[in-house]
Amino acid sequence: MKKLIFSGFGLALVITGGVFAQTRSADNGDALQRSLQEKALRIPARESAPTSSEQGRSREARALPRQPDWAEVRADLQRTANEDAQRQTPQQELSSVRLQPTTAPPPGLRALAADRLASAEREEVGRVLIPTLLPAHPAVRDKLKVYGMENIYTATADIDGNASLSITGTCNRVIGGDPDVVEFRKRLAEKPRRLGGVGAAYHISRNDYGVDLSFSKFGCGYVMTIECGNPADDQRCADDTYITALAGSMILANPERAGGEQ
Amino acid sequence: MNTIKHILLTAAFAFLIAACDSGTEAVTPGDDTPPDETDTDEPVLDDETFLTDETGRVFSYVPSGDLLPASGPGHTDTTIYRSDINFPLEDAAFLNSQVYRYGGSQGSINGMDGGQCHTSNYDYPWQDTFCESRSRNQIMCPDGGHEGVDIRAASCIPDTSATHWAVAVEDGRIIAPSSSRYTVRLQSNDGTLYRYMHLKMDALAVTDGEFVIKGQRIGKVSNDFFNSAGDPVPTTYHLHFEMYQNYSPDEETDPVFDQVSPYMTLVNAYEKKLRGAE
Numbered sequence: 371m372k373k374l375i376f377s378g379f380g381l382a383l384v385i386t387g388g389v390f391a392q393t394r395s396a397d398n399g400d401a402l403q404r405s406l407q408e409k410a411l412r413i414p415a416r417e418s419a420p421t422s423s424e425q426g427r428s429r430e431a432r433a434l435p436r437q438p439d440w441a442e443v444r445a446d447l448q449r450t451a452n453e454d455a456q457r458q459t460p461q462q463e464l465s466s467v468r469l470q471p472t473t474a475p476p477p478g479l480r481a482l483a484a485d486r487l488a489s490a491e492r493e494e495v496g497r498v499l500i501p502t503l504l505p506a507h508p509a510v511r512d513k514l515k516v517y518g519m520e521n522i523y524t525a526t527a528d529i530d531g532n533a534s535l536s537i538t539g540t541c542n543r544v545i546g547g548d549p550d551v552v553e554f555r556k557r558l559a560e561k562p563r564r565l566g567g568v569g570a571a572y573h574i575s576r577n578d579y580g581v582d583l584s585f586s587k588f589g590c591g592y593v594m595t596i597e598c599g600n601p602a603d604d605q606r607c608a609d610d611t612y613i614t615a616l617a618g619s620m621i622l623a624n625p626e627r628a629g630g631e632q
Numbered sequence: 633m634n635t636i637k638h639i640l641l642t643a644a645f646a647f648l649i650a651a652c653d654s655g656t657e658a659v660t661p662g663d664d665t666p667p668d669e670t671d672t673d674e675p676v677l678d679d680e681t682f683l684t685d686e687t688g689r690v691f692s693y694v695p696s697g698d699l700l701p702a703s704g705p706g707h708t709d710t711t712i713y714r715s716d717i718n719f720p721l722e723d724a725a726f727l728n729s730q731v732y733r734y735g736g737s738q739g740s741i742n743g744m745d746g747g748q749c750h751t752s753n754y755d756y757p758w759q760d761t762f763c764e765s766r767s768r769n770q771i772m773c774p775d776g777g778h779e780g781v782d783i784r785a786a787s788c789i790p791d792t793s794a795t796h797w798a799v800a801v802e803d804g805r806i807i808a809p810s811s812s813r814y815t816v817r818l819q820s821n822d823g824t825l826y827r828y829m830h831l832k833m834d835a836l837a838v839t840d841g842e843f844v845i846k847g848q849r850i851g852k853v854s855n856d857f858f859n860s861a862g863d864p865v866p867t868t869y870h871l872h873f874e875m876y877q878n879y880s881p882d883e884e885t886d887p888v889f890d891q892v893s894p895y896m897t898l899v900n901a902y903e904k905k906l907r908g909a910e
Contacts, residue, residue: 406757522820
């Protein structure tokens with residue numbers, strides 16, 4: 371009997387503890403919201419643009435319009451043409467090499483005129499004033515849709531029902547800003563990996579929808595994205611192999627900007 | 633003797649449960665956040681002297697990189713990358729976590745149990761969510777983090793059925809092929825790429841490839857999303873907003889074109905909006 375009484379007492383304590391804990395939990399949420407309000411920054415109504423100046427940092431990044439290094443483009447095209455000639459392999463065949471991790475095309479930058487792209491309107495590529503790099507994989511190349519503007523372009527392709535690709539490039543830059551970010555970015559730039567094909571420095575990020583590969587070439591920046599329905603399990607997004615193979619296969623879609631198709 | 637032991641054990645057990653549940657209290661804000669930098673010698677001002685939104689509420693924001701407890705280390709970046717853009721929503725908006733607050737899957741960690749329409753989700757202050765904990769390895773969040781910011785509209789759509797428009801932050805071109813199932817991109821000729829996610833994709837106000845002007849309506853804030861099997865699964869009602877910049881720390885270093893924290897850029901844009909300067 372005594373055991374029963376004590377067990378009941380224990381149960382009551384447990385229930386009380388649970389209710390107490392639940393109340394505390396709600397209190398925690400309220401307290402947290404109050405603490406956010408207390409430390410939040412407000413902006414005086416009469417002053418202009420005081421944002422984050424409380425932290426005493428130089429914070430506005432500077433836009434830096436940049437032209438691509440066309441001399442480097444021409445040099446890369448010529449070097450690749452020479453190397454291909456030594457291999458005695460027709461260029462068109464090379465640019466159509468099927469992209470498998472073990473059968474990547476030989477390194478180098480090759481040119482392909484816009485009118486050879488099945489679905490990328492010549493007008494779109496013609497609008498772009500910077501090196502328009504597109505992946506050479508035939509399955510992707512024939513599906514590319516280009517969105518051209520003078521200083522930026524994006525090309526997209528539906529790889530299949532479960533994955534899509536896009537690449538965006540621009541030569542304009544943004545520099546400076548938060549000193550801590552500047553330092554972080556400098557450290558990041560010290561040890562880049564290099565793409566096998568065009569020899570560009572690159573970085574990989576994974577995100578909500580897939581994987582990004584950012585690389586710089588000819589003074590410009592490019593970001594290629596593979597979006598997957600299931601980024602964690604689809605090897606095209608979960609593994610670096612697929613996206614690095616695509617990025618290593620770039621062709622130049624507007625060689626006339628560099629002085630003619632090589 | 634056994635009786636005393638039993639009482640002590642029971643009491644200890646109950647205490648343990650309460651302590652476990654209130655474990656979040658051990659991670660109170662203040663413990664892992666920087667000191668309040670507003671505590672300066674500046675004169676105390678009343679609410680009327682601060683910038684307010686159209687409803688008269690004082691706009692406020694938690695500093696960049698100061699995330700909710702247990703939601704990741706964050707990434708402090710006070711940079712305003714684009715000082716001339718519009719805010720991406722037409723009306724008032726609230727930047728805060730979709731995951732670690734009311735209505736989010738991890739809200740209970742912070743004692744924020746409840747639905748997404750909880751009033752405090754639709755109030756100031758804003759809070760940064762760039763680099764909020766995720767399993768992904770974004771460049772700026774080496775331990776894995778959220779690569780954009782989440783923006784709630786002026787009202788909670790499930791409650792109000794209101795329409796809240798997302799707009800073009802600057803002149804540019806829309807990229808919205810059918811393969812982008814829950815994403816609309818906007819590229820500007822200056823070299824910025826923006827991502828708008830979770831809009832009502834079957835009722836966009838723009839077409840794929842369209843050239844748009846700053847402020848033009850793109851689509852309605854909604855909850856379009858997909859699960860890992862590729863099936864449509866709603867998320868909370870919000871706009872996930874990303875900003876890619878071709879960024880160099882200086883003029884000599886090669887650029888990296890990737891996602892940057894848009895938080896302070898949006899604070900700046902919202903300030904202009906509240907001042908009527910958009």
